[in-house]
Every structure is written in C-alpha cells, then in structure tokens.
Amino acid sequence: MSTEKEKIQAELTQYNASAEKAIARFPERPNLPEQRLYTPLDIEKNDYADDIGFPGVYPYTRGVQPTMYRGRFWTMRMYAGFSTAEESNKRYRYLIESGASGLSCAFDLPTQIGYDSDDSISEGEVGKVGVAIDSLADMEILFDKIDLGKVSTSMTINAPASVLLAMYIAVAEKQGVTAEQLKGTIQNDILKEYAARGTYIFPPRPSMRLITNIFEYCSKNVPKWNTISISGYHIREAGSTAAQEIAFTISDGIAYVEAAIKAGLDVDAFAGRLSFFWNAHNNLLEEVAKFRASRRIWAKVMKERFNAKKPKSMMLRFHTQTAGSMLTAQQPNNNIVRVALQTAAAVMGGTQSLHTNSRDEALALPTEQSVMVALRTQQIVAYESGLADVIDPLAGSYYVESMTDKIEAEAWDYIKKIDEIGGAVAAIEKGYIQKEIQDSAYKWQMDVESNAKIIVGVNKFQVKEKPVEGLLRVDSSVGEKQKQKLADMKAKRNNDAVAKALAELETACKDENENLMPYILDAVRTYATLGEICGVMRKVFGEYEAHTNL
Template sequence: MANETLKAGFDAYMAKADAASAKFPERAHLEPNRLYTPLDIEGFDYEKDLGFPGEYPFTRGVQPTMYRGKFWTMRMYAGFSTAEESNKRYRYLLANGGSGLSCAFDLPTQIGYDSTDPMAEGEVGKVGVAIDSLADMEILFDQIALDKVSTSMTINAPASVLLCMYIAVAKKQGVPSDALRGTIQNDILKEYAARGTYIFPPKPSMRLITNIFEYCAKYVPKWNTISISGYHIREAGSTASQEIAFTIADGIAYVEAAIKAGMDVDAFAGRLSFFWNAHNNVLEEVAKFRASRRVWAKVMKERFGAKKAKSMMLRVHTQTAGSMLTAQQPNNNIVRVALQTAAAVMGGTQSLHTNSKDEALALPTTESVTIALRTQQIVAYESGLADTIDPLGGSYYVEALTNKIEKEAWDYIEKIDELGGAPEAIAKGYIQKEIQDSAYKWQMDIEAGRRIIVGVNKFTQEEEPPKNLLRVDGSVGKLQADKIAKVKAKRDNAAVAAKLAALKAACADEHVNLVPLILEAVEAYATEGEICGVMREVFGEYKAHTAL
C-alpha cells in the first residue's frame, strides 16, 4: 500500500516535472532517471544486498572501520629516466606524506628488453624508469627501507623478474622476504585485450603467474601477487560495467589456472588484488566500486567455494583517469582529479594514485605531482568524506545504480563463460570489440556535442604553449648502456651463464616453478633482457592477430 501511495505521488510529480521541462528543456541524452525513489530499489534487502563493512558481500567496504582507523595508502605513481633520478622522486614523495610507492617502468623494461637492445632505441627512460639489472634496482631503492614501505610495481610480462629483483634488494638490506609488502600488476590477460605490453603466449604467461602465486604463498606471504587491472581496460574506452566485468572475468581465469595447478583457493585468493580506474562520473564510479565488491564476493563463494572471508574480499588500488586529462587548459585537470579522488574514497578504495595536471602533456613535474598528492591529503583530512563508512549507502540513486552495474557485469561474465572464459573471449576478439565499440561511441558523443569536455569542445580559449614541462634527456640510453657494461665487466659471467642455462632447462619442464631460478639469475646480476631472452627462446613470443 505504501508503494502504491508513493507511485501515485510520483506520477503526479512527473506530470508537474514534464510541464516544467516544457518551459526549461532538460539536457538531452542524460542516462539517469530524472529522480530516484524507493520504487527504484524494490525488493532491496539490507542484509543480502549490503551487509556491514568488513562482512559478506562487502558492498560497503572490506574493513570494519575503513578510513576511520587508517586512511587508504597514498601511493604516487612515479618513475622516469634513470634509477638515480627516480630514487630522488620517491624519497621526495615519502618525505612529503606519501605512504607507499608505485613504480613506473619504461617501455623496454615492460617488454623485457635491455636498454642496449635495438628494440629499446629512443624509448629508454621515457615513460618510466629504466631497470636493466639488480644494480639498477639497488639504486632505485637506495635509502628506502623496504620493511617500512609498501611498493606497487606496474609490470606484467616480466613481473617475475622485477619481483625477484625487489626480493634481492630487500635481502641486501637485511629485510626477509616474508616482511615485504606490495603488489606486482602481473595481469597478462588485459595486455592481450587492451594494452599490448605482452611478451610470451598465453599458456607460458599463465604458468609464470601461477608460479608467482605459489612462490609468494610460501615465501612472500604479505605480497599481493597480482593486481587484476580494469584500469587499462577503462583507459582503452570501456564503460564502467565493462571495466569490472572484463576484469573479474580475467580474475576468474587466474583463479581457475591456480586451482588447476594444484593450489587451494584459500591459500592464494587473499593476496589477489584489483586495480580500478576513477573516472569522471562521480556517482557512477562510487556505484562501480560497490558493485565490483559484491560480484567478486559471490564469484569466490559460489563458484570457487572459498571459505575464508579474506578470499572473498575485492581489495582495490585506484588510479585517477589519465584518459580524462586534457592537454587544453591543464589546470582544469586539478579539478577533475579532485572529483575522481572523491569518487574513489566514497567508493572505498584501499590505495590511490592521483594523476598530475600536466600528464596529458609530459611526465609530471615535482610541483604538479605535489599538487596531486596534496589533493589526496585534502580529501582525507578536510573533506569529511573519510569520516564515515560508505557515505552514499542508502541513496536511492546510488543503490539503484549499484544494482544496474552489477546486473550488466553479470550479463557480460555469463557471455564470456559461454565463449569459454576470458582467454577464449580475448582470442576470439570479443572483449576487444566491446571495448572498441564503447570507445567509438564516447568519441562520437564528444564530436556531436552530446558529451561536453570543458576546454575541448566547449568553453575553449586561446592558450600559450605550455612551459616548464619535464623532458627526459636523450642521453639516458647511453648512461644505461655504460651501467650495463660495468655490471657485465664486474660480475661472474660463467656463473651467469650457468644460471641462465638452468633457467632455460627449467622452462622446458612445465612442472618446475621458475621463480627460484629467476631469483638466482637476478642475484648473479643477469640482466632482465638476458633472463627474458632465455624464456623467449623456449616459450616464443605472442603475436597479436585480428579475430575473424
């Protein structure tokens, strides 16, 4: 009866609103309803759909007290030029209130080439720091106590090599591997689908991932062994629902691979983490975060039979949306990043990187990265958004939108299951096409003026060319080449050859965990290119193809 009364009142309101709209036309193409009421969340069950923070299905957050006890990790993504230059930036960020590091590697490092390789020419140190051997990693973390800081590394195909370098540096500092905290991205499926920094074909790539799961469960138990990344899927043009659906489908594939390799789900699932994009539509992003936790909890409990609560928690690192930053009027990006930060915090992220205002133009300067860090600190200490848990919980709109995104995600996951799982869906081009179609629609909406980007297709102005941008010196390649030459002259080259030969032999036996052998090669100062080269010889290289 109450809903009938509400429905009658709602119908009367809509008639009045329609009349008002005739006088003041509403903006066209708006996707949300005009108004949300309890009618939009009929059947809503608090205990089933929401629960309490820290309890299944974790819609309201993965920790009982969330930010009231501890803020999210303020983890600034940084890395450029040489290890020496990046080390200075890391120490600056930690001294200015950063609570974690997020390492950006240059393109040659990301695809397993030394800085001296012809494939690396012109790219050394450009989009991140160049790491060729353990010697570089020692410099990168010089005077940074690895038992006191949490480190995230955006590395995928060579994740095992960079993780071993980090473990080896910690060992030299006297820090045992079981004290290390951090994350390696290690998510190869999204590379095939959306980003492109792959090396090996899917089967050996999945082997390396499960090898890392197994090794870290025994020796690096506090380490997040994979960051299953929706960030790059969203950057490639997906919708919010596609971002979480395709990423969770990838997560399902990793869990299945680990179980097939003989691991118990509760032995590794608690160290899986996710990586979301914080886009411009604040309320949609909040709903996305909430829906993603609910979907993953159900997947782990109902599909995989996980028993531990930690195995069902979707813990997430977030980065504000680089693709939403504009080269035009770059100061506007400070406002965009602040709104995206608010969305991530209200959505319940566990760690956050805020982009800098100038990243659409160049690598961020020290000044702009400080503004980005201060944005997080202002949200944390001044906005009040972190004072209560899930502050938008119970909003008719946010709850309805959470339900909508969850349903759309399930529809995609079911379709991917029908295709044989994420690897098959990627091989058939399904996920790529869905992302491409969404990206095309977004761009057409901008060009038609249906979607406004301030400073780009509306409120434009004449601007002077940007000044004081950070540029990486072209001499970095030579500096790295000199360092590699010194490492090779100083190391025991016979020992390196023996370690690489042992790794090559082990690659041919799929029952051998490769991580200990990679660690031995790293500690002998084999270069990343040498280690990945050995694996390339055995595994081959993945070649992208267009699905028919």
C-alpha cells in the same frame, strides 16, 4: 488504506506530470540518462542483509574493513619513475618525505617488454615513460636509502613481473630485509595486456604458468605480498564502460583462480593475496556504484563458484588511479578539479590505495610541483573533506543503490557471455573483449565530436592558450648513459655464474612442473639482465603475436 508503495507511486505520477509542464518551459539538456529521479521504488527489491549489509561482512558491498578509514587512511601512492634509477630514487625519496605512504613504480617501455637498454629495439625509448631497469644493479640504486621493510611498493609490471619481483626480493636481502617482511603488489595481469594495453611478451599459456608460479612461491615465501593486481584500469583507459571494466576484469580474475586451482593450489591459500586495480572516471556517482558492485560480484564469485571459505578470499581489495584518459592537454589546470572529483569517488567507493594523476600528464611526465598538488589532493580529501569520516556515505541513496544494482546486472551479463565463449582467454583469442571495448570507445569519441558529451576546454569553453612552460623533459642522453652503465656492470660480474644460472633457467622452463621463481631469483642474484632472463624464456616459450577476429 493505501500502502506506502502505492502512496509513493501516486505522488511520483503527480511529480512526473508537473515535470512535463516544467520541461515545456525549460527543455532538459539532450543526452541525459532516461530516468531523471530515483525513489524507494527503484530499490524495493534490495534485501538489506543480503545485498548491502555492513562493512567488513559478506558481500562486502559497503567495504572490506569494518571501520574503513576511521582507523587508517588508504595508502597514498604516487606513481613515479622516469629516466635513470638515480633520478627516480630522488623522486621516490621526495614523495616519502612529502607524506606518501607507498610507492608505485613506473617502468620504461623496454623494461615492460623485457628488453635491455642496449638492445636495438630500445632505441629512443629508454627512460621515457618510466625508469629503465636492466639488472639488480639498477634496482639497488632505485631503492637506495629506502627501507623496504617499512615501505609498501607497487610495481606496474606484467609480462616480466617475475623478474622484477625477484630483483625486489634480492635488493631487500642486501638490505637485511627478509622476503617475509616485504609488502607490496606486482600488477602481473597479462590477460588485460592482450585485450587492452599491449605490453605482452609470451603466449597466454606460459604467461599463465608464470603467474601461478608467482602465486605458489609467494604464498610460501613472501606472504604479505599481493601477487597480482587484476587490472580494469587499462580496460577503462582503452574506452570501456564502467560495467565492462569490472566484468572483463573479474572474468580475468576467474581465469587466474581457475589456473591456480588447476596447478594444484588451494583457493584459500592464495585468494586472499589477490587484489584489483580500478579506474576512477569522471562520473562520480556512477564510479561509487561501480566500486560497490565490483565487491559484491567478486564475493559471490569466490563463495559460490570457487567455494572459498576464508573471508579474505572473498574480499575484493583494490587500488585506484584517477583517469589518465580524462586529462586534457587544453587548460591543464582544469585537471586538478577532475582529479579531486575522481579522488572523492574513489574514497566514497572504499578504495584501499590511491594514486592521483598530476595536472600536466596529458602533456609530459609530471613535474615535482604537479606531483605535490596531486598528493595534496588526497591529503585534503582525507583530512579536510569529511568523506573519510563515515563508512560508505552514499549507501541508501536511491540513485546510488539503483546504479549499483544496474552495473552489477550488466556486468553479470558480460561474465555469463564470456563463460559461454569459454572463459577470458578464449574471449580474448576470439577478439570478443577487444571488440566490445573498441565499440564503447568509438561511441564515446563520436559523442565528444558531436557535442553530445561536453569536455570542458576541449569541445566547449575553449580559450586561446600559450604553450605550457616548465614541463619535465627526459634528457636524450639517458639511453647512452644507461648503455654505458650496463656495459660496466657486465664487465664486473661473474659471467660464468650468469651463464650457469641462465642455463638452469632454460632447463626449468622446459619442465612444466617446475616453479620458475627460484631459478629467476638465482639468475637475478648473479646480475643476469632482464633482457637475458626474458631472452631465455622467449627461446623456450616463443612470443605472442596479436590476432583478433573482429
């Protein structure tokens, strides 16, 4: 009697023969995956208990919580910030009133690289791609009439993350909310800035010091805060594959954990507050597999490499944003469909929070109407689709399980290669990670230009279009208004107190054993500006200059 495996193999051989006859009549589309069909033979090596398991249980392939969305939906964040703190505050309050359960702050480019709005280098960029935050005064306005004891806030800020976190803590103090009550996340992921995004300030060594200072400070003083969002999102936006996205990001995570342990922190004291940030790309099934594989890899890394003991230390909790790079300026309404599919992937993949991009973001900052459609997309998926009613609904799919294994194996190969180079920092310094991303991005673009990859409305199904009307434009006067606000604030503050706090910060920067967070917080409370605080650190630490050996 033949075994089940032999029976499937025999029937698969017959199927392939019939498929070849069908292909002779109806040739398959070019550039498809080599394997057209998946069967139990593709996942026969899987051990259910060890590789797949149950949600809330190691290796967390099926999710980090036992009941996932059956008890509470993911946090529905909407990424917002533009113009002045006053304008962004209005948008935040609108989002909260519309049902958003968390805020996600976008900062303008000068803020992201530690310059004040009145610096000559900021000219023309103030308030354009996010909100301008120069001092505690702006942060107070940004969160006016928003109870920081109740809302969860994510801040997309990296090089000056310590300063923006200090401002947030100081605003909460003024509201009567203690640091122990605060919930949220700072991105605080500098390594991916060197590799993929570019908003760095200081060289890697002092940047890693600032990150571990935040880990240590928050573990003692802001225990509910996620101290880093280790970000694959921007790596994917720069052109990486799914496997590269998780491999390079987890390698960055390994570097952060190693730096914290080297600084004397116990892994189980901080690892539970690490979080990740993934991209939800267009290939829905591949993305679900990617999310599942990422959880399994991180669980193994934390347990086997770092000997973590607490379950929370092994859980890869992640925020997801739909793929901005996949939005098209052509036929922008098509982006609503893309975002809906990407939302479905994130939910079936088990995300903890989600931001959905708006239909018009390939053209401009989103309008209120577009933001509402994006938020409603999440709410429809949550309440109407049924996707949130069952945990890990694609588990057991021959294709999804096989793809999960494949992406995991590819990612491990990259992680091992990076280890051989000397870790993520060394791999970035040698240009290895940048080169891999660039090669992947180039292949994608060549595939689009040759029509090997179809983008609807871009290289196929084009139509003649009228210019899109009603786009959001940031008033060019914002920069001048922000400069005046900054001048007025400086005239009113106690400048002696500012000078004293900045001098103490400079002294602390020169002592590698000092945690800089208390000094930064003291400077923020005096209304020292972002540019002044970062200027002190620039003076001591220097600035990073990109160089790669590509």
